[in-house]
Amino acid sequence: MLSFEFAFHEVAPPKKTCPRSKKEKHRIPAELAASRQTTSKSPSSSLLPSIDATAGQCKVAPGDSINEQLSAMPTKEQMQAELKIRGMNFCSRDQESVIHAAFRVNDSLSDIAEPEMDEQVSEDPEGLCRFCNKVLPQPPSAKLVALGLLLARQGDVTQRYSWVNPLALHLPFPFTAGYCGQHKDESKVIPMGIKHGWPTQIDFSKLSKRAEGLADHLWAVVHQGVPSDFWAHALSKWRTLGRTKCMSVFHEIDSFETELPGYYGYQGFQLIYQQLIQMFLKSTLDTVTRLAHPLDPEYLLRKVLMPEAALSLIGEDMSLPMNHPELVSNQCDSPIEFAMACV
Incomplete structure (x- = not known):
């Protein structure tokens, strides 16, 4: 039989010519990519950047060693000049005093002062309040001792x-507030009142009669027969x-303190006010209305007659005349806290 051998050779298809794709247009050349990889792997290039010498800095070649780059760093004067251009200052050694000792590099911890303790253990804890640590009055009143034990x-x-x-x-604050x-009243308020000569005990059962006994003086004020700062x-x-x-x-809220009768407190205010109403706003309302013009009669009673009566009563307690400076000071201080502390 006859046999035929045929040799087949692969023939590459013709290359198609087409425009470059968008990816190929932005593709980085191989030489440039290789140089970038070499530069990124170099330790010296990642440590120190190149610095322009015209701006007081220096430029370091990527192939230099670390020691060469450190030696080529700008001097202190160059750094100060560059910082000055950028609106900053170079912190020198003599400026370390503005840095707290805890943030400085210290050779030993002895440079750091120990924190001061504002509070120290009391030598007499029995003399302190068990709820607020304030010093108790000595001696405390029987009422205070009983309340503390309760x-x-x-x-x-x-x-x-x-x-x-x-x-x-x-304990919750609402329980300990009183x-x-x-x-506090026994430690500060009451001693202050005693220093001023204020009475710690007042017989309120006689206060209405005492206010009634001021009728002559108060009518003189209404008739403007005597000068009155309150009027x-x-x-x-x-x-x-x-x-x-x-x-x-x-x-009324803003000027109510004018009506308060000093250390007679709110209880004294109610008694004196009711007595003044009986004296001036009941049977003699027409007369008072005419004399009080242009003021309202009730306004006259509260803003003029009420403080005048309180000033007179305080003057009787302290045996002082109406125009005495100390008497006026006591009334102006409005010691309502003292009156409430003595209740």
């Missing part, structure tokens, strides 16, 4: 950690603000 026996009382007072206890306010002040307010504002609730 609070300490409450079922929900707990131990409270205190650096100052090892006997400290804790007790802490009481020992002048009330008249000035009335002319400035007008009737509507002076009789408004907001003005």
Whole structure:
């Protein structure tokens, strides 16, 4: 048989010519990519950037060693000049004083001062309030002692950690507010009142009669027969603000302290006020209305007659005349806290 052998040779298809794709247009040449890889792998190029010498800096070749780059760094003067251009200053050694010692590089911890303890353990914890650590009055009143024992026996009382007072206890504030306010009054408010000569006990059963005995002086004030600073002040307010504002609730709240009778307190205010109403606004209302013009009769009673009566009563207690400076000071201080502390 005859056999035929044929040799087949693969022939590559013709290359198609087409425009470059978008990816090929932005493809980085191989030489440039290789140089970038070499530069990124170089340790010296990643450590220090090149610096322009024209701006007071230097330029370092990528192939230099680390020591060569460090030696070529800009000097202190060049750095100061560059920072000055950028609006900054170079912190030198002599400026370390502005840095706190805790943030400096210290050779030893002795340079750092030890923190000062504002509070120290009390040598007499029995003399401190177990709820607020304030110093108790010495000697405390029987009322204060009884109230403190009552609070300490409450079922929900707990131990409270205190650096100052090892006997400290804790209760919610609404339970301890009265007790802490009481020992504050006995420590500061009451001694202050005694220093001024204010009485710690007042017989309120006789206060209405005492106010009635001031009728002659108060009628002289209404007739403007005697000078009164309270009358002048009330008249000035009335002319400035007008009737509507002076009789408004907001003005009453703002000027209510003028009506308070000093250390006679709120209880004394009620008794004196009721007596003045009987004296001036009942049977003699027409006369008072005419004499009080342009003021309202009730406004006259509260802003003029009420403080005049209180000043007279305080003057009787202290045996001082009406125009005595100390008497006026006591009335202007309005020691309502003292009156409430003595209740």
